[in-house]
Amino acid sequence: MYHLKYDFLRLYLLQIVITIIILSISPLVLTSPSSIIAIRIWPASSYTRVTLESNIALKYHQFTLSSPERIVIDLKNIQLNNILRNIDKQISLHDPYLKLIRVGKFDQKIIRLVFQVKTHVNLQIFTITPISNFIHRLVIDFYPAINVYLNDDPxxxxxxxxxxxxxxxxxxxxxxxxxxxxxxxxxxxxxxxxxxxxxxxxxxxxxxxxxxxxxxxxxxxxxxxxxxxxxxxxxxxxxxxxxxxxxxxxxxxxxxxxxxxxxxxxxxxxxxxxxxxxxxxxxxxxxxxxxxxxxxxxxxxxxxxxxxxxxxxxxxxxxxxxxxxxxxxxxxxxxxxxxxxxxxxxxxxxxxxxxxxxxxxxxxxxxxxxxxxxxxxxxxxxxxxxxxxxxxxxxxxxxxxxxxxxxxxxxxxxx
Ligand SMILES: [Zn+2]
Incomplete structure (x- = not known):
């Protein structure tokens, strides 16, 4: 009886110690998560720019889907956080190019962004290395595919x-x-x-x-x-x-x-x-x-x-x-x-x-x-x-x- 209680206590203490060890080393074992830290959308008549700022250089893959026209951007090895989840809220009603953005987990490694557009677009997508107050940026520019030149503005x-x-x-x-x-x-x-x-x-x-x-x-x-x-x-x-x-x-x-x-x-x-x-x-x-x-x-x-x-x-x-x-x-x-x-x-x-x-x-x-x-x-x-x-x-x-x-x-x- 005595023995059993002692063993139980020992087991209990051991569990606590193991938990403490796991908790203290986990940040070292699991490297800091890669995530989007900011999203900015700049709607303008000439083009709309979407900037994803992240703590690592983003790896992406891009393709388009038709009827309705959608631009798909897959981000690799990135966390699905609230900043990404709320990306759609940043679209202005008056955005000439963007209608809505959906975001979701495609599989364990891929976060998929689907941009539904208001008009046929041409895409410019590129990354920028850290400069000034910015960290890593992925820039997605939406240009009109059919040129509607404004007045005499070239x-x-x-x-x-x-x-x-x-x-x-x-x-x-x-x-x-x-x-x-x-x-x-x-x-x-x-x-x-x-x-x-x-x-x-x-x-x-x-x-x-x-x-x-x-x-x-x-x-x-x-x-x-x-x-x-x-x-x-x-x-x-x-x-x-x-x-x-x-x-x-x-x-x-x-x-x-x-x-x-x-x-x-x-x-x-x-x-x-x-x-x-x-x-x-x-x-x-x-x-x-x-x-x-x-x-x-x-x-x-x-x-x-x-x-x-x-x-x-x-x-x-x-x-x-x-x-x-x-x-x-x-x-x-x-x-x-x-x-x-x-x-x-x-x-x-x-x-x-x-x-x-x-x-x-x-x-x-x-x-x-x-x-x-x-x-x-x-x-x-x-x-x-x-x-x-x-x-x-x-x-x-x-x-x-x-x-x-x-x-x-x-x-x-x-x-
Ligand atoms: Zn200046």
Whole structure:
């Protein structure tokens, strides 16, 4: 009797010890589960992007099913968690391409995502290795298969060419490139609100996103230019969408823009940095440390926003340099006019137009500037950037700068 009770107790204790051992070693034995940590859906008129962010590089297999058209993406060795289960809730009613997404366990190793689409689509699917604040990303872009080009906006076709690796920004050299403004010619302005979609741009201390502020400024500027007779305006993006830098430049060239204006509100590692500044392209290296730093962060935009492939396709030869140099001189003149105007409403970070190798300013034949409206990293300026008043003041200053540039003999491209 005694013996039995003792044995029972011993067995009981042994069980506890074994349980403790199993519990303590299990995290080591079972490697940390691979899972999706975030899902973001960016619906836009040109394309809808779905981003799956995960703690490991995702392995996937993709195929389509017909009637109704569905895109199937199988994810290998991934956990079915609540983030995945709730993916369907992220679809907007107004999404032009996505109707619904179903998710389920196909077998022990495969999670199957089924995207039902509203229209016939073309798919771009690719992975991005960790960069900036992002971990591993799997990007699924839904483009319309039958091209519905919006008005005279060539964006969709340019994105299509870009995805096929066919986008060509190389210069077609005309015999006589630049001339004085011709009377009665409509001046075409391309506004480029920086960043968008997966690429938020700089983020203020109070979570203000650069991509949102610059789009608001761009809209105000667009209205101002639209009211001007003999001026026409286009934007590289009208909504919260990611557009590669090269496509922005290509769009300006396609629309035969006379000026390209990239609007930003960036951050510097020193929160004290403040004031507005303007940049033009440099082909010989940056003119200041700030310019170099900002150009580097700007040029990262493509990898942050997510492109399947990238590469600088600009030709680098003498003729190109000659034209580019003439264009840069015009960019500097234009930048100086805008800087003068902005100087009336905000303190200037620097009194002259700075230069660095900004990829978005590389249209060889269009005077292009990048405006750092203010530093979103500076708490005082972040507050200011959020106000409708400051946004309007900046837009008006740019608008006045455009007018004074042309009034002071600014040239337009002969076409
Ligand atoms: Zn920026």
């Amino acid at each position: 964006l969709l076709r340019l994105l299509e060419d870009y995805n096929k690796g066919k986008l060509n920004n190389t210069l077609i050299i005309k015999s006589k490139k630049i001339s004085k403004i011709k009377k009665n010619r409509t001046i075409i302005i391309m506004i480029d609100p920086g960043h968008g979609g997966e690429d938020p741009g700089a983020i203020g201390k109070y979570k203000t996103l650069e991509k949102d502020i610059v789009l608001k400024i761009a809209w105000i500027l667009k209205i101002l230019i639209n009211h001007e007779p003999k001026m026409k305006v286009y934007m590289t993006r009208n909504e919260d969408i990611f557009i590669p830098l090269q496509v922005r430049v290509a769009k300006a060239r396609k629309m035969q823009a006379d000026l390209f204006i990239s609007i930003h509100a960036d951050a510097f590692d020193n929160r004290k940095a403040k004031g507005s500044s303007i940049f033009a392209l440099s082909i010989k290296g940056a003119t200041s440390n700030t310019a170099r730093y900002l150009a580097q962060t700007q040029n990262k935009s493509d990898v942050i926003g997510g492109v399947s492939k990238s590469g600088d396709k600009y030709l680098d030869h003498t003729m190109f340099d000659l034209i580019q140099t003439a264009t840069i001189n015009d960019s500097l003149k234009f930048g100086t006019e805008v800087l003068k105007q902005i100087g009336n409403i905000n303190r200037l970070h620097k009194n002259i137009v700075d230069q660095a190798g900004f990829a978005v300013l590389k249209a060889p034949d269009i005077p292009s500037i990048l405006i750092e409206t203010a530093f979103i990293s500076n708490v005082e300026e972040e507050k200011k950037l959020k106000t409708a008043k400051f946004q309007k003041q900046i837009a008006e200053s740019i608008f006045n700068g455009i007018k004074s540039y042309f009034n002071n003999g600014g040239k337009v491209t002969l076409r």
